[in-house]
Amino acid sequence: MPQDKPRTLFDKVWDSHVVERLPDGTCVLYIDRHLVHEVTSPQAFDGLRTAGRRVRRPEATLAVVDHNIPTSDRSQGIAEEESRIQVETLESNVAAFGVPYFPVLDPRQGIVHIVGPEQGVSLPGMTIVCGDSHTSTHGALGALAFGIGTSEVEHVLATQTLLQKPAKNMLVRVDGTLPPGCSAKDIVLAIIGRIGTAGGNGHVIEFGGETIRALDMAGRMTVCNMAIEAGARAGLIAPDETTFAYIDGRPFAPHGAAFDAAVAHWRTLPSDADAVYDRVVTLDAAEIAPMVTWGTSPEAVLPITGTVPNPADEPDEARRAQLQRMVEYMGLIPGQKLTELVVDVVFVGSCTNGRIEDIRVVAQLVQGRRVAPGVRAMVVPGSGLVKQQAEAEGLDRILRDAGFEWREAGCSMCLGMNPDKLTPGQRCASTSNRNFEGRQGPGGRTHLLSPAMAAAAAVTGHLTDVRELV
Amino acid sequence: MDAFTTLTAIAAPLPMANVDTDKIIPARFLKTIKRTGLGANLFDTLRYEADGRERPDFVLNQEPYRRAQILIAYENFGCGSSREHAPWALLDFGIRCVIAPDFADIFHNNTFKNGILPIRLPRELCDLLMQDARLGDNARLTVDLAAQVVVRPNGAKVHFEIDPFRKHLLLNGLDDIGQTLQHAAKIDSYEARQRQEKSWQPGIAI
Numbered sequence: 105m106p107q108d109k110p111r112t113l114f115d116k117v118w119d120s121h122v123v124e125r126l127p128d129g130t131c132v133l134y135i136d137r138h139l140v141h142e143v144t145s146p147q148a149f150d151g152l153r154t155a156g157r158r159v160r161r162p163e164a165t166l167a168v169v170d171h172n173i174p175t176s177d178r179s180q181g182i183a184e185e186e187s188r189i190q191v192e193t194l195e196s197n198v199a200a201f202g203v204p205y206f207p208v209l210d211p212r213q214g215i216v217h218i219v220g221p222e223q224g225v226s227l228p229g230m231t232i233v234c235g236d237s238h239t240s241t242h243g244a245l246g247a248l249a250f251g252i253g254t255s256e257v258e259h260v261l262a263t264q265t266l267l268q269k270p271a272k273n274m275l276v277r278v279d280g281t282l283p284p285g286c287s288a289k290d291i292v293l294a295i296i297g298r299i300g301t302a303g304g305n306g307h308v309i310e311f312g313g314e315t316i317r318a319l320d321m322a323g324r325m326t327v328c329n330m331a332i333e334a335g336a337r338a339g340l341i342a343p344d345e346t347t348f349a350y351i352d353g354r355p356f357a358p359h360g361a362a363f364d365a366a367v368a369h370w371r372t373l374p375s376d377a378d379a380v381y382d383r384v385v386t387l388d389a390a391e392i393a394p395m396v397t398w399g400t401s402p403e404a405v406l407p408i409t410g411t412v413p414n415p416a417d418e419p420d421e422a423r424r425a426q427l428q429r430m431v432e433y434m435g436l437i438p439g440q441k442l443t444e445l446v447v448d449v450v451f452v453g454s455c456t457n458g459r460i461e462d463i464r465v466v467a468q469l470v471q472g473r474r475v476a477p478g479v480r481a482m483v484v485p486g487s488g489l490v491k492q493q494a495e496a497e498g499l500d501r502i503l504r505d506a507g508f509e510w511r512e513a514g515c516s517m518c519l520g521m522n523p524d525k526l527t528p529g530q531r532c533a534s535t536s537n538r539n540f541e542g543r544q545g546p547g548g549r550t551h552l553l554s555p556a557m558a559a560a561a562a563v564t565g566h567l568t569d570v571r572e573l574v
Numbered sequence: 575m576d577a578f579t580t581l582t583a584i585a586a587p588l589p590m591a592n593v594d595t596d597k598i599i600p601a602r603f604l605k606t607i608k609r610t611g612l613g614a615n616l617f618d619t620l621r622y623e624a625d626g627r628e629r630p631d632f633v634l635n636q637e638p639y640r641r642a643q644i645l646i647a648y649e650n651f652g653c654g655s656s657r658e659h660a661p662w663a664l665l666d667f668g669i670r671c672v673i674a675p676d677f678a679d680i681f682h683n684n685t686f687k688n689g690i691l692p693i694r695l696p697r698e699l700c701d702l703l704m705q706d707a708r709l710g711d712n713a714r715l716t717v718d719l720a721a722q723v724v725v726r727p728n729g730a731k732v733h734f735e736i737d738p739f740r741k742h743l744l745l746n747g748l749d750d751i752g753q754t755l756q757h758a759a760k761i762d763s764y765e766a767r768q769r770q771e772k773s774w775q776p777g778i779a780i
Contacts, residue, residue, distance in 0.1 A: 143604050147658075150607070163779060172605060186606070235656055237655050259751050265761060267739075267750055267753070302676065302678070305676060358774040363774070401594075426590065538594075542596055546619065
């Protein structure tokens with residue numbers, strides 16, 4: 105199809121999935137992959153049953169359990185009744201509707217956004233959806249991936265499409281060399297600090313520039329994972345040699361001649377050189393420092409060298425009230441150094457930072473050190489296969505020797521739906537993605553940071569500039 | 575889904591920006607396999623003390639706002655998770671309309687699927703409606719979707735914009751899936767074309 109105007113990666117993926125454009129611009133958009141989990145799907149399957157509908161393409165669908173399952177030994181089943189019912193409901197639904205499924209004891213089980221790329225289920229150029237906002241993670245492969253609600257889960261199950269209007273294009277360009285001690289997490293926290301949690305509303309963010317290009321796939325997934333925390337519908341990164349090398353050989357990816365044909369197609373996906381974006385934001389990587397959130401919104405973020413802001417300095421009344429509430433909820437004193445904040449819990453895991461690369465960073469930093477007295481530190485691998493890989497590399501031994509808990513795969517303390525929760529007032533250094541009030545447990549206080557920064561906090565017992573340890 | 579035509583009801587003021595989905599309904603309440611029953615835990619941490627007692631200073635614990643069906647809030651309402659439990663909790667409490675300067679995208683989508691009308695209005699107009707919502711028993715607004723106006727207690731009318739397709743679905747209480755299945759033949763032919771053009775793209779078989 106000849107194209108008049110240069111297009112972005114998002115435009116290309118979107119255009120190639122439009123089944124039909126309705127007169128008002130709403131599109132029937134085809135969905136290539138639908139990932140399903142236990143928490144946001146029961147009501148959707150129920151809706152299908154009530155209407156007498158089937159799952160249109162089970163072979164384009166993959167179900168896992170991740171959100172509410174315990175991360176302790178699971179061989180005896182799930183003790184907590186509501187969680188068990190939700191998991192059993194998913195199991196009966198996938199059986200009834202013929203949906204492929206990784207059960208809790210399958211080594212391939214894990215957090216849906218770790219499993220999709222790991223299995224080669226998520227591929228460049230695809231449209232990928234899941235009833236979870238962090239579906240933006242899969243955009244790291246050059247896919248258009250976004251979270252949907254349960255009504256839309258039902259819609260995709262029934263029709264393999266969604267009714268959508270196109271988003272606007274935003275380019276976030278990061279150039280320059282990332283300083284030592286900084287990682288993909290610091291990049292994306294710095295971006296959110298710059299544009300705010302509503303900065304990406306209505307847009308799909310393409311992350312580009314030499315710093316993004318230099319990231320490995322794990323780092324790219326961390327960046328795209330948190331695009332939603334900037335309000336974006338999706339985040340994506342153009343596929344390149346790094347992407348193709350990552351995909352090659354994965355179980356559900358194309359193999360042999362089919363892989364070569366796929367790569368030939370994927371090479372056509374990157375944005376045209378003269379493509380126009382509705383908004384462009386640029387960052388200099390050299391100015392990024394290890395970041396940590398201090399408040400209860402991901403945009404309340406500062407370099408670790410910073411101090412707690414004073415709400416009294418904020419001129420806007422509503423905003424001042426919000427900052428005041430954050431300071432009080434988080435138990436902070438304006439002007440206090442962030443490095444003075446003593447932590448009770450350190451959580452390493454989640455779809456943001458639960459990959460083998462993240463666990464390696466933590467193990468390397470804590471090797472020969474000990475978790476500080478009074479600190480509970482835990483590592484929750486993103487999938488059973490990540491756990492196996494870490495154990496094959498001896499990382500579990502290093503972490504246990506340092507005093508970390510080494511747990512089974514799942515979402516865990518990222519959202520506190522399973523027994524892994526903060527108690528009221530507990531302060532947590534967390535590699536997860538959200539620091540909302542009560543996110544990790546009622547009254548819990550979350551500081552978002554990178555795996556390296558989490559490791560540093562674990563061994564010193566307070567928020568720490570990791571650059572002082574390396 | 576219930577149709578949304580006109581609504582005359584008490585509006586509750588919630589003068590907060592970035593009301594996130596964990597505030598609307600914390601994750602610990604997502605273990606249900608039903609859509610109903612979540613209203614009791616709407617805004618749980620704002621509404622209740624740790625021991626379960628109501629916080630008297632929270633607006634929905636006060637009369638007449640216990641009966642509110644309209645909510646006035648500030649920027650970026652519904653940010654965070656994709657959980658449809660957020661609109662389900664609002665609906666179960668009785669909220670049929672949320673008015674704010676803007677909404678997070680996924681939440682915005684989810685409200686429509688449940689017969690809740692999200693209205694975007696500039697901050698200055700939200701400020702006016704916020705004042706109206708503080709009028710107690712007089713905090714009564716009328717929302718007329720067909721005419722696209724909010725009628726204030728003083729009779730003044732505020733016009734709002736809405737996507738025509740979504741307006742049509744809401745006014746008639748139509749379900750999206752039924753709409754989409756009218757295009758089933760197009761979906762079939764799209765899939766047939768993809769099987770040829772992207773023959774390398776495998777299905778998932780376990």
